[in-house]
Amino acid sequence: MNLETLDSRLLFAIPKKGRLHEKCLQLLSGADIQFRKSHRLDVCLVMNLPIALIFLPAADIPSFVGNGNVDIGITGHDVVLEAGMQNKITEVQRLGFGKCALQIQVPEHGSIQSVEQLVGKRIVTSFEVLSGEYFGKLDDQLQLTGDQRTKIQYVGGSVEVACALGLADGIVDLVESGETMRAAGLRAISTVLETEAVLIKSNTLSRADHTPLIDLVASRIAGVVAAEKYVVCSYNISREALPLAIQITPGRRAPTISPLEQEGWVAVNAMVLKKDSARVMDELVKTGAQDILIFNLDNCRV
Numbered sequence: 001m002n003l004e005t006l007d008s009r010l011l012f013a014i015p016k017k018g019r020l021h022e023k024c025l026q027l028l029s030g031a032d033i034q035f036r037k038s039h040r041l042d043v044c045l046v047m048n049l050p051i052a053l054i055f056l057p058a059a060d061i062p063s064f065v066g067n068g069n070v071d072i073g074i075t076g077h078d079v080v081l082e083a084g085m086q087n088k089i090t091e092v093q094r095l096g097f098g099k100c101a102l103q104i105q106v107p108e109h110g111s112i113q114s115v116e117q118l119v120g121k122r123i124v125t126s127f128e129v130l131s132g133e134y135f136g137k138l139d140d141q142l143q144l145t146g147d148q149r150t151k152i153q154y155v156g157g158s159v160e161v162a163c164a165l166g167l168a169d170g171i172v173d174l175v176e177s178g179e180t181m182r183a184a185g186l187r188a189i190s191t192v193l194e195t196e197a198v199l200i201k202s203n204t205l206s207r208a209d210h211t212p213l214i215d216l217v218a219s220r221i222a223g224v225v226a227a228e229k230y231v232v233c234s235y236n237i238s239r240e241a242l243p244l245a246i247q248i249t250p251g252r253r254a255p256t257i258s259p260l261e262q263e264g265w266v267a268v269n270a271m272v273l274k275k276d277s278a279r280v281m282d283e284l285v286k287t288g289a290q291d292i293l294i295f296n297l298d299n300c301r302v
């Protein structure tokens with residue numbers, strides 16, 4: 001590939017591996033961003049839009065975007081804060097996946113069972129900036145100085161074994177299902193931060209102004225994210241019961257109501273949050289609604 005061809009393109013950073021990678025590929029496919037990635041090369045040209053995808057470790061994406069080397073990217077909100085890039089990038093939208101929490105954990109049956117007891121002791125983490133800020137504030141409140149202050153040690157992975165190895169009194173690590181934490185005999189005593197994957201754009205205008213293309217990509221991605229989150233609920237109901245049913249399915253703006261060829265009956269279509277769909281159907285049945293159908297969305301613009 002001639003790398004000069006990158007100059008005129010919007011550069012879009014995608015996690016090259018790890019927890020966010022697969023979901024990002026699904027998002028790109030849903031947004032019809034077409035590419036063919038060769039095995040070893042981490043840069044590839046999009047075939048149907050003037051975009052180049054740059055595959056990078058998730059943790060490096062905030063600084064590439066923040067420093068304006070890349071225009072937009074997908075990474076974790078946690079990673080943006082850990083890189084200290086929150087003022088150099090804009091979080092355009094939350095993406096609804098990669099949800100987890102950065103939590104303070106201690107041995108389940110140990111002597112330390114609160115954050116206050118952990119202050120001044122040894123912490124191991126991959127998030128030394130966020131952990132340093134968190135415990136730094138507590139150290140300051142207690143006016144701890146020098147060796148009295150909480151000691152934060154960085155490790156690149158497998159943080160959960162640090163307590164068992166005698167390296168730490170507590171750890172700060174991401175928790176999704178909690179399986180890793182429980183398997184390591186740990187329990188969470190506090191949450192530093194809730195996180196999910198975000199679409200970010202650079203606040204540094206060091207490259208060409210790609211605003212219209214960024215808006216197009218953001219709007220397509222928003223459509224895919226909304227399509228994941230919502231279903232369409234369709235049902236028939238008598239006009240008398242309609243006011244009650246509308247309260248159950250108010251839709252995003254308003255439900256679509258069409259007359260039926262049967263006197264006194266209407267058909268209703270409304271977007272409903274996927275996670276609420278079973279409860280909504282239960283409640284609709286109670287109002288006398290019939291022929292209740294739920295449709296998944298492939299894509300949408302909202």
Ligand SMILES: Nc1ncnc2c1ncn2[C@@H]1O[C@H](COP(=O)(O)OP(=O)(O)OP(=O)(O)O)[C@@H](O)[C@H]1O
Pocket residue numbers: 015017018019020057058059075076077078079098099100174175176177195196197
């Ligand atoms: N269960 C989870 N554990 C860790 N990170 C998660 C989880 N779920 C979502 N994430 C998000 O994914 C981001 C990158 O995580 P991950 O550790 O997979 O990347 P990586 O370090 O590039 O990959 P690897 O761990 O394979 O080296 C995290 O910062 C977080 O925002």
Ligand SMILES: O=P(O)(O)OC[C@H]1O[C@H](OP(=O)(O)OP(=O)(O)O)[C@H](O)[C@@H]1O
Pocket residue numbers: 019156157158159160173174175176177178179180181
């Ligand atoms: O709550 P859970 O669903 O168990 O997920 C959380 C675990 O996943 C991450 O590690 P990862 O598997 O990415 O490997 P790592 O230890 O190399 O970071 C994270 O650091 C936790 O250890």
